[in-house]
Amino acid sequence: MDYLGDIQAFLPGVITAIAGLVVIVIESLKKESPLNFYVTILSLASALIISILSLGGEMQTAFSGMLVHGGAVAFGNMVILAGALFCVFISEDYLRGINHYYGETYALILFATTGMLALAGANDLITLFVGLETMSICLYVMAGLIKDEKSGAESALKYFLLGAFSTGFLLYGMALIYGATGTTNIPEIGAAASTELLFLAGTALLLVGFLFKVSAVPFHMWTPDVYQGTPTSLTAYMATASKAGTFVAFILILSRALPVMEGLNWQLVLSVIAILTMVFGNIIALVQDNVKRMLAYSSVAHAGYALVGLAAGTFEGYNAVLYYLFAYTIMNVGAFGVIAYYERNKGLDFTQVQNLAGLGFKEPLMGVALSIFLFSLAGIPPLVGFVGKYYVFAAAINADMVGLAIIGVLASAASVYYYLRVMVYLYFREEHQPISLFTPTLMYKGTIVVLALLTIYFGVEPVLPAEGLMDILSGFGGYGGATALIP
Template identity: 80%
Template sequence: MDYLGDIQAFLPGVITAVAGMVVIVVESLKKESQLTFWITALSLFAALIFSFQALGTDLDTAFSGMLVHGGAAAFGSMVILVGALFCVFISDDYLRGIDHYYGEIYALLLFATAGMLTLAGANDLITVFIGLETMSICLYVMAGLIKDQKTGAESALKYFLLGAFSTGFLLYGTALLYGATGTTSIPGIGAAASTELLFLAGVGLLLVGFFFKVSAVPFHMWTPDVYQGTPTTLTAYMATASKAATFIALVLILSRALPEGEGTQWQNVITIIAILTMIFGNIIAMVQDNVKRILAYSSIAHAGYALVGLAAGTAVGYNAVLYYLFAYTIMNVGAFGVIAYYERNKGLDFTEIQNLSGLGYKQPVMAVVMSIFLFSLAGIPPLVGFVGKYYVFAAAIQSDLIVLAVIGVLASAASVYYYLRIMVYLYFREAPKPVELFSPTLMYKGTLVILAILTLYYGIEPLLPTNALMDILDSYSNYQTAMSSLIP
């Protein structure tokens, strides 16, 4: 067996896992050292470089077929690492500012990222479980970081209980699929797919487990409370990297374990879940007064938009989901990053929307980048959020899911209300009393500015950041053809 080749194939995951162990050792020797931050950032950057290099390769297997690398898996790894790296850049200053800085957080983040990379490259349901649990256990701890507040303890407990509940569904579905097909290999399940009750029940329970993890309605109950109680920059990590990893695993399962003839049976199920998720997420977000809860329900709605691409059940739809995850990651990390900046200021609870009144003129750069992220989340051109929504809705129309696409467009239009409501408070409401905001560090402000530039750039020029695809991504119109190479 070519162990060296297997390790090389999964090098981004190996780098993050080893770096996590190094961070633990460093933190045990020197508490709260700045060195843990730099080890984390540099290891994630190195892993990202290797993921970029793998983008031009075909999808292939490693570790006796338990993992895949290259193609869609490499793209998914890139999205996960981009989200993790930007979250690390804004977490150091924020966690120190709220007096909840612990060096162990970086170890947990690295181990969670290793689990996400495993999940995104899973080629076997056992690997899916290992990656999912490695990720989830670390996130449970991170959710309870602010343990001296009721919301922190509540978010950790609720996340743990419902997360364990969803894992039970996933494991039971895996067991039924093994009983129906005699294998846990994803391609093997696809080869033995049938319409027998045991197989259908297994796929159904497997999907329920995934719907919990991506916070799709009606399996979303944990999301608002967990997002509100978790430190904001870590909330950004949960909302982007973990959701991207789960969706990528779902794409690989649907595209490989459910052939087109069998996959069409699940199109109606995913369509209904997508409709409920888009409508419910947007409606409840409209009546929230806490900005973190607004973004939490917004993330539920965005899961619905991604499910639209999955409902299409075609290579074009799956590719649209991959691009949407990239778009969602950069704009959502940025939005949570700005909220984290305001939250760091003492005196008022700046996660409450009314306390943002008049702050748009106090730190103009932060308010401007927040406006860019909010416009993008609403799907307003020429920003990357519009491009992402365009491709998932276009994929639905191409698969004759016209009603689904129309509902998605209307739900997206409704979301403009609560995104612009935040901007109204920033710019058009007077502050009830004078507020002084601190100046963010250069790294913090620079990270948010870079995210805003990426949000604008990939809306105007919607190209994937990879040299391997630059030659064929010549224009806006041929994007879907180019993205087809990401899925085998």
């Protein structure tokens, strides 16, 4: 056993796990110490740098084939860690502002991140399950952080019950697949895949579990309530990093354990789910007055766009999904970040869109940044959201799924209405009563500005990550089971 090599392979996860423990120790010595924040930032940043440095390498196994690292996993790690890092930057001010600052929150974020990293790098169903549960249990606690309010309790309970339920499906699916193939190792499952009933049933249950976690229709019911009840900065974390982790695991399962063959056409199933998700998510978002709920439904719709890339079932499609996760993480953390800023102002419930009237001009930087994020979410060029959507739909079209792409773009045309609506209130309507917004701290402003600049930069210059993606593709190619998927 090469212990050092193994640890090195999972170094980002090791760093975040240790940092989580350190935060707990610090918290027990001194309540609400500012040190927690610095430890968290430092560990996440160093883990992020490590995963960025390992971009472009080949995908390799570690821990006796329980984990993979490098390639697509490194990219996934980067997205997860970037999401976590930006959310922590936002959380520090926000959680203190709403008087729900607990040092343990950072420990939860760090442990959840560790879980996500394990989930994204899972090469074995056991690792996958452990990662998923580590992540989920931390998220359940975060959902209930505002425990003195009804919505917080509702959010946590709903998330926990439904989450446990879906985990049951997932676990049952894994058991059946193990029964059918006699292994829990993902590439070995791919090699032993068959169309016997046991394997098909296991696959179906596994898909249900994953679709629940990425909040695809019809398994999305928990999303709006949970997103609304969770503190906004942590909602951002939930909506981006956890989705990134789950989608990366989903990609690795689909591409390596479930070859498309006669009688096992999960592409068709995912296409139908993708259409439902895009259409329903967008239509229901149209009528939401609460911005957090609106963003929740929008995140359902965005899961639908990502599913389009998965349904394509090609390397191009998987790459597109990876890029999409990156784009989605940047712009969504930004959007939630600005909403969190408005929410903290006294006087009105600023998560209600009507109450945002006229605020765009009050704190111009925040208004402009929110507009950029929303236009990007709507997929307007030259912003990163457009590039993400472009890759996904291009993959679908190249896989002869033009119909799917057309439904996708029409759904995204409908989505423009509710993103525009926020800007209508921000800029086009007069405020109801004189409101004075507080000035955000330099760190908060800086975070939002960096996110906005990234949103523009990767929209105008999509070259760098695209090249990275091509390297991921080659990393993929070196990996056994997946080649069966190239048409």
